Structure formats: structure tokens, C-alpha cells
Amino acid sequence: MEFSPVSSPTSAPLTEHLSADGTQTQPRRTTHIPGEVGTWVFILGDMAVFALLFGVFIYYRGKEPALYAASQLEVHRGFGAINTLLLLTGSLFVAAAVQAIRSQIRRIAQVAIGVALVCGAEFLLNKILEWTDLVANGHVPAGNNFFMYFFMLTGLHAFHLLVGLGILVAMFALSRKPSLSKGQFAFFEGGACFWHMVDLIWVVLFALLYLVHS
Amino acid sequence: MTAQFAAVLRNRISLIWLVLVVATLISWWIGAYDAANPHLGTAVVLIVAFFKARLVGLYFMELRDAPLPLRLLLEGYCLIVCMTLLVMYFTSGSH
Numbered sequence: 001m002e003f004s005p006v007s008s009p010t011s012a013p014l015t016e017h018l019s020a021d022g023t024q025t026q027p028r029r030t031t032h033i034p035g036e037v038g039t040w041v042f043i044l045g046d047m048a049v050f051a052l053l054f055g056v057f058i059y060y061r062g063k064e065p066a067l068y069a070a071s072q073l074e075v076h077r078g079f080g081a082i083n084t085l086l087l088l089t090g091s092l093f094v095a096a097a098v099q100a101i102r103s104q105i106r107r108i109a110q111v112a113i114g115v116a117l118v119c120g121a122e123f124l125l126n127k128i129l130e131w132t133d134l135v136a137n138g139h140v141p142a143g144n145n146f147f148m149y150f151f152m153l154t155g156l157h158a159f160h161l162l163v164g165l166g167i168l169v170a171m172f173a174l175s176r177k178p179s180l181s182k183g184q185f186a187f188f189e190g191g192a193c194f195w196h197m198v199d200l201i202w203v204v205l206f207a208l209l210y211l212v213h214s
Numbered sequence: 215m216t217a218q219f220a221a222v223l224r225n226r227i228s229l230i231w232l233v234l235v236v237a238t239l240i241s242w243w244i245g246a247y248d249a250a251n252p253h254l255g256t257a258v259v260l261i262v263a264f265f266k267a268r269l270v271g272l273y274f275m276e277l278r279d280a281p282l283p284l285r286l287l288l289e290g291y292c293l294i295v296c297m298t299l300l301v302m303y304f305t306s307g308s309h
Binding site: 040196 | 219228252253262280281282299
């Protein structure tokens, strides 16, 4: 069964479809679960695991506040902030890609996913540069508890980002198809939400690892 | 294509992105100037972080338009995790 989210595939209804809620041209939306329910079990489960790790980090920070404060001075806030901006921008373009697919303008979806892929790859490159610089300066995971958690949390997040990049590649391939089945469209939406979760987790990690002070 | 691209981006998600970018820059600035009041700075930085997480969930993940239980899971996550971390920070030796 082919699935057409928007009845008219031309660009004419685009403005109407993409208008902000509350304008007279936008019909009232009904509730909608992006992706599939199973996707949300996975995403929320992942978020719960990270929530526990956030708590563990703050707990152990409380045990050695001076050590954590001194170690935190060795990490580069600039890397953390620029990586946050990269993920936020990637998320914006992934959200735009979902809207473009709904409006059946596949070329725009492909370009938007391409931009998000570049943002994600740049994040990973920055992360590798940051880790390399820290290790070169003797700040290894076994060095102290701060760096153990720093490498563990950023490493686990980077693994999720790698998975997200793989999903973006699959979404790019889907966006090249002339039409999507209902299942493929759900994958597209669910994949986008996974990417946004990687963004959401990083937003909190940036605050916890780089900005929380003693 | 440029016009179509502009049309896709000319809506609420771009405005939300701008808010998120400004919030990130404010957090970065607060985090960089820790001498004045690090405890207040930490509280602001954590609250801003979960405010940003909520915006990502509501607008990028589109949970604003999701059934209420799913939206409440996001809202509850941001509120409970943020409050828990703040309580842990202020009741431990972190501050």
C-alpha cells in the first residue's frame, strides 16, 4: 500500500501545509505518534538509561568536588558549545526533511538530510579531536573519576550518534524513492526522532560535563 | 529549489532553533564566567539545558502534537530529571 501524507503533491499547498499552527490557513491537527510505538519504547528507554547516568555523574561529583572542578578546567568548553550548535542545526534540517517528505518534495528532503549528515560528521570529527587532545595531555579515562565518566558518557553518546548517522543514510535512501509505504514513512519519522534524541541527550551532557561548577 | 527550501525552513521549527542557539550561547557564557556565583550559574545552566531538551522534544520530535501520555512522558522526564539533578547537586558536596 502506498502512503501519501499530503493529498496534492504539488508545491502549491506547501505554504499552507507548512504554516505555523494558529493561522487561519492551517487546519487543526489531530494527535499523531511520530514513527511507531516500538520506536518510542526504545527512545524513552534510552533516555531513561542516560538519566540514570546523569544522576551517577552528579552523585560522584559530590564525592570529589575539587577534583571534578580541576579536571573540568582541562576540557574545552568551545568544543562542547560548537558541537551543541552542530547537533541543533542537524536537528533543524532533519525536522525540515520530515516536513519536505510529507509535502512530497523529495529533493529538499535529500538536501536537508545531507546537511544533517555533515553536521553529525563534523560533531564526530570534533569529538575525536577533543579526545585526542585530552589523551595527548595525559587526561586518560583511567586518570581519575571525572575523565572516566567524561570518556564513558561522551563515548556512549558518540556511539548513539554513529547509529544516528547510519539511520540518516537509510532516510536519505528512502527520500530518493518516488513514494513511501506506510511502514517506510513511519521509519522516516522514527529515525528523525532518534536523531533528535541524540541531540536532546547531548544538550544535557554539555551542561553536565562542561558547565556545572563546584 | 532555493524557494522551496526557504519555504520548508520558514516556519516555527526555525524559530525554535534560534531560541535553542541563543540558549546555548547564554549557557556557554554563564559557564565561562563562574567566579561570581557558581551555584546559581549551575542551577541556571541545568534549568536551561532541560528547557532546551523540552523544546527539542516538543517541536523537533513533534511530541507537541502527540497523544497526551507520550507528551507527558517527555514533560515528566524533563521536569523530574532536572529537579533530581538539582537536588542532588545542592544536597551533596558538589556545591
